[in-house]
Amino acid sequence: MASPRPMAHPASWYVATANPMPDFPSLTGEAEADVCVLGGGYTGLSAALHLAEAGFKVVLLEASRVGSGASGRNGGQIHSGQRRHQDFLEASVGLDDARKLWALAEESKALVRDLVTRHGIDCDLKDGLILADHKPHYVAESHAYAAHLRDTYGYEAIEPLDREQMRALVGSPAYYGGVFDHGGGHLHPLNFALGLAGAAQRAGVRLHELTRVTGAVDSGGGVTVSTEGGATVKARFLLECGNGLMDGLNRQVDTHVMSICNYIAATEPLGERARSIIANDAAVADSKFVVNYFRLSPDGRLLFGGGESYRRNLRDNIPDFVRPFMLRIFPQLADVRIDYGWGGVLGITLTRLPFVRRLSDHVLVSAAYSGHGVALAPLFGKILAEAVQGQLERFDLLGRLPVPGFPGGTLLRYPLLVAGLSYYALRDKL
Numbered sequence: 457m458a459s460p461r462p463m464a465h466p467a468s469w470y471v472a473t474a475n476p477m478p479d480f481p482s483l484t485g486e487a488e489a490d491v492c493v494l495g496g497g498y499t500g501l502s503a504a505l506h507l508a509e510a511g512f513k514v515v516l517l518e519a520s521r522v523g524s525g526a527s528g529r530n531g532g533q534i535h536s537g538q539r540r541h542q543d544f545l546e547a548s549v550g551l552d553d554a555r556k557l558w559a560l561a562e563e564s565k566a567l568v569r570d571l572v573t574r575h576g577i578d579c580d581l582k583d584g585l586i587l588a589d590h591k592p593h594y595v596a597e598s599h600a601y602a603a604h605l606r607d608t609y610g611y612e613a614i615e616p617l618d619r620e621q622m623r624a625l626v627g628s629p630a631y632y633g634g635v636f637d638h639g640g641g642h643l644h645p646l647n648f649a650l651g652l653a654g655a656a657q658r659a660g661v662r663l664h665e666l667t668r669v670t671g672a673v674d675s676g677g678g679v680t681v682s683t684e685g686g687a688t689v690k691a692r693f694l695l696e697c698g699n700g701l702m703d704g705l706n707r708q709v710d711t712h713v714m715s716i717c718n719y720i721a722a723t724e725p726l727g728e729r730a731r732s733i734i735a736n737d738a739a740v741a742d743s744k745f746v747v748n749y750f751r752l753s754p755d756g757r758l759l760f761g762g763g764e765s766y767r768r769n770l771r772d773n774i775p776d777f778v779r780p781f782m783l784r785i786f787p788q789l790a791d792v793r794i795d796y797g798w799g800g801v802l803g804i805t806l807t808r809l810p811f812v813r814r815l816s817d818h819v820l821v822s823a824a825y826s827g828h829g830v831a832l833a834p835l836f837g838k839i840l841a842e843a844v845q846g847q848l849e850r851f852d853l854l855g856r857l858p859v860p861g862f863p864g865g866t867l868l869r870y871p872l873l874v875a876g877l878s879y880y881a882l883r884d885k886l
C-alpha cells in the first residue's frame with residue numbers, strides 16, 4: 457500500500473504564525489557523511505544536531521519540508537512520563553527499568569526547555585498541563601496515580617483537582633476533576649521544529665528537503681542510502697526518524713509501527729471569552745481514548761485537537777469534523793467560527809511504547825511515540841546520537857521495551873487496527 461504523504465505544510469494556524477521558513481535544497485549526486493539522518497522532525501533534527509555538535513559530518517534527508525510531519529502539526533503539549541503510566545511499565549519491565557524510563561521522560565522535558573533556551577528558539581514555550589477526567593470514577597484513580605508518582609518517583613509537580621477546582625480552570629461541564637501537572641507545558645510545535653533545524657544547520661548539518669529515501673543497503677562497512685531522485689549518500693550509519701510516514705521502507709518497522717491521522721481546529725480569536733474557557737496559560741488533555749486536547753493561543757484562539765481517522769490519508773473538511781468534538785466539551789462555543797483545521801499523521805505501536813531498534817549493524821530507528829513525542833522525540837534523537845558514538849546503555853534500555861508487531865500480516869493488520877481503534881473510539885461516546 458502507498459505510504460501516506462500529507463502535503464508539505466498544510467494551511468494551519470501554525471503555518472500562519474511560523475517564524476521564517478528557509479528552503480533547503482534537494483540532494484543531487486553522490487554525498488558522503490559519517491551519519492545520514494532520514495526525517496526532518498524532532499527526532500531526526502535532534503539526532504543530527506547532537507551528532508554535529510559532537511563533531512560528526514551529518515546529512516539529513518527530508519522527503520517533504522522540515523517540520524511538515526507530525527512535528528509541525530501537533531498539539532504542542534509537553535507531557536510527563538512515557539505514553540503509558542508507570543504502573544504499566546513497572547508490571548511489564550520491572551521497577552528498575554520503570555524508574556529509568558521515568559528519569560528519561562523527566563530529562564526529555566528538561567531537554568526541550570534547554571534546547572529552546574540554548575538555541576534561542578522563539579516558540580511560545582509555557583509551563584502547565586491539566587489532565588481532565590471525563591468519568592467520575594477516573595478522578596480517584598488520577599489522584600492515586602499522582603500520589604504514586606510522588607511516593608515512588610519523587611515527582612512533586614502534580615496537584616490533584618476536584619470537580620470545583622477543575623471547573624474553575626476549564627469552563628466545561630464535561631469534566632469531574634483530574635490533576636494539574638506543573639511540570640508539563642506546551643509550545644508552538646512548528647516553530648520548535650524550525651528552531652531545531654536552524655540550530656542543526658548552524659552546527660554544520662547539511663539539510664536537504666524534497667529528498668525521499670527509497671532504500672538503504674547495509675554492506676557491513678556502512679550504508680548506501682538511495683533517494684527517489686537518484687541521489688545517494690554513503691555513510692557509516694543511517695538513522696531512520698520518519699515516524700508514521702516511513703511505511704514501505706523497512707518491513708520490520710512496518711510490522712511494528714502503524715500510522716493514524718489526528719486533527720486540530722483553531723477558532724477565531726475569542727477575546728474576553730478566552731479566559732472563561734481556560735482560566736490560565738496551561739494546556740489541557742482529557743481522559744478519552746481519542747484524547748481531546750486544547751489550549752489557548754497567544755492571540756486568544758482555542759486550538760482544539762479532537763478526532764482521529766484510521767485510514768492512510770488525511771480526511772477532507774477538517775473544521776467540520778473537529779467541531780462536534782469541540783462542542784461536546786464547550787457547547788457555549790456553538791457561535792464561534794473555526795478559522796483553521798488541519799491534520800497530521802502519527803506513528804503508534806501496539807503497546808503505545810516507542811519503537812527503538814537496531815535494524816541492521818549500521819541502521820537504527822526511533823519512531824512511534826504514540827502521541828507523546830513533543831517531549832520524547834528530541835531526547836530519543838539524542839539517544840540515537842549517543843548510540844552512534846558507542847554509548848548504548850539508554851538505546852538498549854529503549855530497545856528492550858515490549859513492542860510486539862501488529863497482528864494480521866501486511867494484508868490484515870490495517871483492517872484489524874481500524875476495527876480495534878474504532879471500538880474504543882465508540883466507547884468514548886458512551
Ligand SMILES: Cc1cc2nc3c(=O)[nH]c(=O)nc-3n(C[C@H](O)[C@H](O)[C@H](O)COP(=O)(O)OP(=O)(O)OC[C@H]3O[C@@H](n4cnc5c(N)ncnc54)[C@H](O)[C@@H]3O)c2cc1C
Pocket residue numbers: 494495496497498499500517518519520521522523524525526527528529530531532533534535667668669670697698699700701702703705718719720749761799800801802822823824825826827828829830831832833
Ligand atoms: C495532530 C497531531 C497532534 C499531536 N499532538 C501531540 C501533542 O500534543 N503532544 C505530543 O507529545 N505529541 C503529539 N503528537 C505526536 C508528535 O507530534 C510526534 O510524536 C512527534 O512529532 C514525532 O516526531 P518525529 O520526528 O519522530 O516524526 P515526524 O515529525 O513525523 O517527522 C518525520 C519526518 O520524516 C519524513 N520522512 C518520512 N519518510 C521519509 C523518507 N522515506 N525519506 C525522507 N524523509 C522521510 C517525513 O516527511 C517527516 O517530516 C501529535 C501528532 C499529531 C499528528
